[in-house]
Amino acid sequence: MKNKTALSRDFIFTQYSDYLLNNGERPKNVYLFAKKNKFEENEFYHFFSGFEQIEKEMLNHFFLKSVELVTNEPHQEQTSAKETLLNVYFVFFENLTMNRSIVIKILGESKLQNLKILDTLRTSFISFIDSLEFKELEILEKANENIQKLNQKSRQEALWIHFLSVLEFWKTDQSPDFEKTDIFIEKTIDTGFELLDNEPLRKMMDLGKFLWKEKFKMG
Structure with a gap:
């Protein structure tokens, strides 16, 4: 069975910070950000609107x-x-x-x-x-x-x-x-x-x- 990332505000904070600092800009969209971090896009919206x-x-x-x-x-x-x-x-x-x-x-x-x-x-x-x-x-x-x-x-x-x-x-x-x-x-x-x-x-x-x-x- 595929491992599923345990999603939380802190996890999103960490992954978003890492992406922003490594790439110098925001991710292209929530779908790609979610895919990269192995969770579903709709789960993101439980925590943030964008x-x-x-x-x-x-x-x-x-x-x-x-x-x-x-x-x-x-x-x-x-x-x-x-x-x-x-x-x-x-x-x-x-x-x-x-x-x-x-x-x-x-x-x-x-x-x-x-x-x-x-x-x-x-x-x-x-x-x-x-x-x-x-x-x-x-x-x-x-x-x-x-x-x-x-x-x-x-x-x-x-x-x-x-x-x-x-x-x-x-x-x-x-x-x-x-x-x-x-x-x-x-x-x-x-x-x-x-x-x-x-x-x-x-x-x-x-x-x-x-x-x-x-x-x-x-x-």
Whole structure:
């Protein structure tokens, strides 16, 4: 009896990544991809609607796994929103680094803000942000519901733009172990969360100096 491939999302992820990296382009169609990997075309559609969805789900998979790893840590309920966000960023970008070749191939050369490939990841990211307990200013705590929703929406968008900026930075980071991406994450999140402390100006200056050096040191 002919051996049948045990099909799963992870199997498809692996085989699709291998094909994309070896051939530099997507398979011609699902039929040929399925035939090459010894499963029936209709089985593919139990998991994905097409190759673009594989790519969307692959990026989302790395993010969800990162969130799961961080949020399942002991005493996580005692961790601040800032610490949780930092931990998720560090784990996520470590995941991306482990799979850098396929991630760079999927993201391509375009600016990330306009990439449809990030739609699914964006939905998961916003859901994660909404799960965090941010300390609100007293004036916002007492505001009406519409103002609170506007504040939440502004936070979602601001953090999503920040997330994209880190992803862009990581794409072009040439430092060993991508250590400058870690610095970028820490400095930008620290600044965002600590603007209301005793020394916001110093933090902004530190961030400005770092960004200036990274952008112009080779000029």
